[in-house]
């Protein structure tokens with residue numbers, strides 16, 4: 001497989017889905033690294049992601065030297081960025097170092113990520129994976145338990161009303177629950193809570209009550225204007241669409257029907273705020289979302305796999321936002 005000239009975020013997702021089944025996955029990894037090195041990414045910010053993906057592919061083929069080189073390139077490409085993809089790349093570097101027997105360096109890489117367990121929903125998964133590969137599952141269990149205790153203490157005694165509401169707590173509990181099963185532990189009260197939340201998520205009621213704010217869609221030009229005022233809908237348009245696709249998949253899985261995204265406009269959001277109001281405030285955004293949800297402008301979801309994507313990119317749905325739900 002050879003990659004085309006300019007790789008978009010959607011292409012990277014596609015590669016993520018298909019690379020491990022490719023005839024020559026290491027060739028794909030090398031192509032990704034080259035594309036990043038040559039600046040052939042549609043969004044230069046994706047260079048780190050492309051290299052981290054190359055590292056995962058090489059790691060899966062036990063090419064640990066190459067994997068380490070790629071992931072270090074990813075961290076270099078990320079530069080001073082400080083967000084979940086960067087933490088994920090550092091956890092990946094830790095995991096690869098553990099695999100090469102460099103346990104002390106590996107631990108030194110993953111340990112500073114520990115406070116992120118309560119910050120990013122996906123952090124429990126990548127941090128636990130690094131420690132487990134390093135034979136430090138007991139340590140991971142301790143970190144997860146302390147993070148769960150911390151979040152529960154911050155929330156007060158109230159049990160989350162559903163898995164969605166639980167947010168980071170849900171992912172911590174879920175990861176801890178799995179890890180403890182792997183370690184052969186008896187259920188404790190956190191495991192019981194994890195199981196209740198997992199069951200509730202699986203049986204979530206049809207989500208007519210889901211807040212409309214979750215389905216406001218900003219077309220690319222609108223998003224680019226709005227992101228200067230707020231990152232409430234994602235920091236990139238790709239992230240914005242990925243969130244929407246995830247939410248739609250979740251609602252569909254929970255039995256939701258007649259799903260659609262609600263296209264928004266910055267001018268209308270601003271008008272909603274009134275003179276002197278803050279268009280980007282949570283209250284104004286919620287009010288605008290409620291207004292959109294009672295209007296007629298809606299883009300039905302999902303489109304046909306081979307049909308035009310709902311996001312207006314002009315790509316086929318299967319090549320654009322469909323794979324975002326799996327990233």
Ligand SMILES: [Zn+2]
Nearest residue numbers: 177181191195
């Ligand atoms: Zn269990």
Ligand SMILES: [Zn+2]
Nearest residue numbers: 309311320321
């Ligand atoms: Zn799309």
